[in-house]
Amino acid sequence: MRLFSPRTSPQTMRRSTIGAVGLCMALAIIVVAGATLVAPSAGGSDDAERGGTMSISSTSTTARPSTTSTSTTSTTVAPVAVLPARVFATGNEQLDALLATLPAVLFEAGAPVHFGYNPVDCCFAGGYNPEPNEVWVSEKALGSPAALTYVTAHELAHSVHLKSGRADGLTAAVAGAPVVRAGSPWDDSEKVADCVAWALYPAETAASGLTYWDCPEPYRSQVVAALQ
């Protein structure tokens, strides 16, 4: 369990509940108007790390004494390559395990993922803070593997939408789609985040029951194209 002590009491955008599930499972997205957020990282890095080792055994050469002046040389090289892997330490093993399986595109914006409630917008299943660029996934997303997958993919997708070079392409991919979060400046980003989740994890996203919309065609295909 971590403690967070935001120094400010930022104004936050309203957040809407999702579907008929109710308040508890709502995904929260906040934006801070004119405030500086301080979300201290209390130990442990949530940044992806890459670890890889290669071990090569020693090379031995043995020359046998021989009356015929010949020798036998034995050389053994046994490379052992360990594939690079992202290692996460969010504070929750389920979340760590899931993150290691997610596609690289979700990490293009470099947003660290924290387990816990968003310190500036408690207490929802997930949240994304654009400043700083951070994703939060809480215990409320642990109700099922599907919910955890959807919430995590959705929140990371916000970071990709808002903090990567894919921003314009993703926004264009949902242009003309109906409003899914009326009155919110996050409307476009919620569309994108859900479409990314639907594109990558359709079964889990459907099973979660937490989505803003179902990202119908042509939007889903357009988002898929924007992720290529």
Ligand SMILES: [Zn+2]
């Ligand atoms: Zn969202």
